[in-house]
Amino acid sequence: MKKWLGLALTVGVVVAALTAPWLAAIDPMVTDFASSLKPPGSPGHPLGTDQLGRDLLARVLYGARLALFIGACTVAVTAVVGGLLGLVSGFVEGWPATAIMRLADVQLSFPFILLALTINAIVGLGLRNIILSLSAAGWVVYARVVRGEVLSVKQRDYVHAAAALGVGRPRLLFRHVLPNVAPSIVVVASLQFSQFVVAEAAISFLGFGVQPPTPAWGSMLSESRDFLYVAWWLAAFPGAALALTALGVNLLGDWLRDTLDPKLRV
Amino acid sequence: MRAWIAARLAQTVLVVVLSLTAVFGMVRLAGDPVLLFMPMDIQAKDVNEYRQRLGFNDPVLVQYARFMQGAVRGDFGESLRYRRDALGLVLERLPATLLLAGTAMLLTLTVAVPLGVVTAVRRDRAVDHAGTVLTVLGQAIPGFWLGLMLIYVFAVQLRWLPTGGMGGLAHLVMPSIVLAAFYAARVARLTRSAVLDALGEDYVLTARAKGLAERRVVGKHALRNSAIPIVTLAGLEAGQLLGGAVVTETIFAWPGLGRLTVQALLNRDFPLVMAAVSFTSIVYTLMNLVVDLLYGWLDPRVRSRA
Numbered sequence: 358m359k360k361w362l363g364l365a366l367t368v369g370v371v372v373a374a375l376t377a378p379w380l381a382a383i384d385p386m387v388t389d390f391a392s393s394l395k396p397p398g399s400p401g402h403p404l405g406t407d408q409l410g411r412d413l414l415a416r417v418l419y420g421a422r423l424a425l426f427i428g429a430c431t432v433a434v435t436a437v438v439g440g441l442l443g444l445v446s447g448f449v450e451g452w453p454a455t456a457i458m459r460l461a462d463v464q465l466s467f468p469f470i471l472l473a474l475t476i477n478a479i480v481g482l483g484l485r486n487i488i489l490s491l492s493a494a495g496w497v498v499y500a501r502v503v504r505g506e507v508l509s510v511k512q513r514d515y516v517h518a519a520a521a522l523g524v525g526r527p528r529l530l531f532r533h534v535l536p537n538v539a540p541s542i543v544v545v546a547s548l549q550f551s552q553f554v555v556a557e558a559a560i561s562f563l564g565f566g567v568q569p570p571t572p573a574w575g576s577m578l579s580e581s582r583d584f585l586y587v588a589w590w591l592a593a594f595p596g597a598a599l600a601l602t603a604l605g606v607n608l609l610g611d612w613l614r615d616t617l618d619p620k621l622r623v
Numbered sequence: 624m625r626a627w628i629a630a631r632l633a634q635t636v637l638v639v640v641l642s643l644t645a646v647f648g649m650v651r652l653a654g655d656p657v658l659l660f661m662p663m664d665i666q667a668k669d670v671n672e673y674r675q676r677l678g679f680n681d682p683v684l685v686q687y688a689r690f691m692q693g694a695v696r697g698d699f700g701e702s703l704r705y706r707r708d709a710l711g712l713v714l715e716r717l718p719a720t721l722l723l724a725g726t727a728m729l730l731t732l733t734v735a736v737p738l739g740v741v742t743a744v745r746r747d748r749a750v751d752h753a754g755t756v757l758t759v760l761g762q763a764i765p766g767f768w769l770g771l772m773l774i775y776v777f778a779v780q781l782r783w784l785p786t787g788g789m790g791g792l793a794h795l796v797m798p799s800i801v802l803a804a805f806y807a808a809r810v811a812r813l814t815r816s817a818v819l820d821a822l823g824e825d826y827v828l829t830a831r832a833k834g835l836a837e838r839r840v841v842g843k844h845a846l847r848n849s850a851i852p853i854v855t856l857a858g859l860e861a862g863q864l865l866g867g868a869v870v871t872e873t874i875f876a877w878p879g880l881g882r883l884t885v886q887a888l889l890n891r892d893f894p895l896v897m898a899a900v901s902f903t904s905i906v907y908t909l910m911n912l913v914v915d916l917l918y919g920w921l922d923p924r925v926r927s928r929a
Contacts, residue, residue: 555765592772596771604763
């Protein structure tokens with residue numbers, strides 16, 4: 358049940374994002390003052406239009422592209438950077454490991470969203486910078502989980518056996534330890550994905566991150582606040598899209614964890 | 624035990640010092656605070672005078688030393704916008720955030736923990752399924768969207784509650800529900816799995832075998848033993864309320880620390896940003912320390928592991 362609902366929602370959002378140019382016949386940026394703030398169900402605008410007469414369906418669909426793109430990039434960056442740092446700090450003992458873990462402690466002394474927001478306010482607005490800020494604030498989870506796994510995996514007999522056979526340390530790490538840690542990386546990635554998508558929306562909502570007129574769910578919700586009294590649909594649909602995305606990915610992540618790594622708590 | 628506490632304290636002090644360094648480093652990376660704050664058409668002479676007055680002309684190391692010295696004494700300098708002691712502004716906003724977070728916590732404890740227990744005891748029954756749907760939704764629905772929808776229904780349409788601001792009890796209802804939603808959903812799930820774990824233990828079997836009423840088996844044996852993981856994880860997660868407050872307070876125009884931080888960031892008021900972020904980080908770190916010490920006290924195995 359969990360699995361199928363999660364899979365259906367996730368696939369649905371991915372397909373909607375990929376086929377946005379065909380699903381929405383209208384350009385999400387084209388304004389049309391004559392038909393501004395039309396309610397859902399208006400001819401040609403199934404979800405209505407916003408204050409500038411832009412088609413809401415098109416904007417929500419293109420918003421899915423942006424959200425998934427940011428989520429995927431951030432997960433990729435944090436998985437590689439955090440995963441590598443976790444591998445190294447678990448495998449190599451001594452000061453580099455201590456330094457990495459102290460850095461992780463420092464990052465964990467800030468609430469995630471506050472750290473990502475502050476970094477974003479400093480590095481600046483735009484797509485590249487939001488990915489950078491979320492990655493800078495989010496790699497720690499991987500580093501910690503992977504380090505913990507490596508610490509236990511490297512004590513296993515097959516690792517000792519490989520070392521006794523004269524396998525070099527880099528090969529030992531990437532051929533014998535990494536494949537056994539990989540399931541945890543996959544589980545963390547799926548559980549982090551929705552956190553990144555929601556955080557990006559929250560940061561854009563607060564006025565940083567992705568700026569209008571780019572159709573991002575967060576900045577659309579932010580703009581919708583001024584029209585809450587007259588146009589509920591501007592707040593309802595982008596938020597529902599965001600919630601459904603988060604729901605689908607969360608369910609999929611839960612299922613992955615139950616299947617691959619039931620003991621993992623993130 | 625004493626050595627363990629000392630080690631944890633020393634580690635906390637180190638983390639706080641490093642976090643303050645990180646805050647200083649982040650803000651310095653942003654560029655010249657005066658130029659960023661000032662209007663575009665200001666004259667160079669005025670910029671320089673301002674810079675000199677605030678000490679931004681000194682070498683970075685000197686500024687760092689001054690920042691750390693000030694931080695120890697609770698002096699983060701003067702807000703560029705409000706021309707007042709930055710930490711004073713932060714402390715002024717603190718009670719509002721504490722009230723909001725405290726209410727959210729209370730809501731969580733009175734709703735989420737019982738929900739977790741009931742869904743564990745009635746596993747795979749209708750209550751359990753309904754509870755699961757609720758907690759899964761609670762974790763997926765972003766707080767700021769929930770906030771907007773609640774405002775639309777209860778403030779715009781029904782006119783039962785105010786849209787925002789701080790005042791009577793009515794003002795507290797929506798912000799605390801929004802802040803609690805995600806946290807409560809997590810706590811309910813944690814409670815459910817902890818109680819389920821405990822119900823599978825031998826001592827529960829023994830208690831049942833000797834004929835104890837189910838109410839006592841759950842209340843006395845299962846719940847007592849699952850209290851440790853619940854308290855720990857709930858405590859660790861409680862820090863996230865400080866992060867959630869940033870968004871929640873902005874939606875509901877709640878005059879707390881989170882909204883102050885967002886406004887300071889938007890205004891590029893960097894002394895105030897430093898004060899607010901440092902303060903939040905220190906509170907967060909201390910909360911984690913308290914939870915850790917509590918855990919070590921409840922469960923001796925933790926002490927030996929560290």
